[in-house]
Amino acid sequence: MKTVNREILVSRIRPDFNGTLVAVPYKVRNIDGYLKKLSSYSGKRPTLSSDLQLMITFEQDESDFSDLQFLQKEFPNDFRVSKRNRNSHQEAASSVSKQQLQQVTGRINEQIAKCLPQSPWSEEKDEPREPGNSVSEKVCDILKKQFGASDSRFVTSGREDIDVRMLGTGRPFVVELRNCRITSPVRGLNYLETLKAVEKTINSQKDIKVNFLTRLPRDIAEKLSVGQEDKRKQYCAYCYSILPISDEQFATARSKIPLTIVQKTPVRVLKRRALLDRERTVYTMDFLKLDDHHFEVRLETQAGTYIKEFVHGDFGRTRPSLAELLGVDQGEVDILELDVEQVDLEWPPSIKQSPIKFR
Structure with missing residues (x-):
């Protein structure tokens, strides 16, 4: 069912x-x-x-x-x-x-x-979207109201499918507020108590939690979007194989790491993304065998790697895939659950907090 x-x-x-x-x-x-x-x-x-x-x-x-x-x-x-x-x-x-x-x-x-995506559903559809039903809106709407901003920009370190959990310390993000009419609450050291109260307000909503809200100068905030492909991400995938997999097959796959893979834009996102070949690196990979057909695989990969497609091969569009490394046919291995365990990025960065100048 x-x-x-x-x-x-x-x-x-x-x-x-x-x-x-x-x-x-x-x-x-x-x-x-x-x-x-x-x-x-x-x-x-x-x-x-x-x-x-x-x-x-x-x-x-x-x-x-x-x-x-x-x-x-x-x-x-x-x-x-x-x-x-x-x-x-x-x-x-x-x-x-x-x-x-x-x-x-x-x-x-x-x-x-109702589910909670990171960003609002695409506005290309004829019917108007329901406001407030995304992570970015639940964060930005409260910040805009608190500081009287006319607009905001929500920037994150990558994104995942809606059925993927973000664990560890969460996904790094920054919010740019524009044309703020209320700035005194974050001048000097006032920002400490102000942002603590704002964090509590945001977390009073269901389905969302933020940690370590702080203020950042523009040059530091912009670093979140710089060098995206140089970042690393750690995943844990719960997988199923139609064919039984032996310890020797796991050992063979593990011996190929680190390796470079080539991924064509996946079929599932081809409608909204350009058709490209992307090279990505899988740095580490380890397995936990649960039974002959189920296993967990922990991966550390270059940011931007399509993990689901790396596992099942996406009809040969990702080469080599985990299915190939394990010696089974394309499509015989798939992900049942996927978690992001860590984004390799210190955020917010440890910087000396000095008074922010407002223009």
Whole structure:
């Protein structure tokens, strides 16, 4: 039920999505991909007149528990442990049936499905976006109000997909406030108490937390955007391989590090980014085998590396990929969860705080 649940959430968040594939169920699109692979192996093509029928069953339960937690939180009366199970100390169900999900489909609205991107959704769509539903807005709106600014600019050290957690000390960022009418609260040493109070206000919102708010002179703040490709980032990826992987395969892959990879602009972002070949470096890589099919890989890479594509290969657009290094076919390895553990950048920098001159 994972894919059904996720497609419902996406449809509530972005009702403006359209196109030929939107109405096609995920399992049908998936089967279409397998048919092409079957044709390449067998040399036969699918036809409705054939007497041979194949039944393809998809099983993927890694996210069932987290999906169930979401449904139990939003619909506690529909997804709760029965008295019989509680009294007999039986373990609660870890998945949801199609019938159960259908009962709440109509009640999953935009508010429940809402997620928090780093930046506002693209404004190219016809319908106006919902204001205040991004990290940058939740930070900048409060700062603009506090200091009477007419506008702001939110700059970060990179960005991730919305389903990637930012751990460690968080993502370095800087906010430029323009045409501020209120500046006395950050003059001299007043800024210490002022920014502590602002940080508390920002963190009173759900889904967001900032640390170590401070003031920076312009020349220091601009360094955040300089030399982006020289920075390093540390990741931890929870991965799954269709084929079993041995300790020897992990050792072979590890022996190839450090290495330079070439990545074409990924298929998933090609619509909004130029088609380019980018060279990136993977500096370190280590594995933790969980079972024959599941493992964690910790990576330190050059900033700007597409980690998901490095793992599964993106139909051969990333070479070499982790799938290749492990000796399995393209697309046989994929990421189930991805975390950024650290951005190799001291931020805010340790500088001698002197009075900021306001123009």
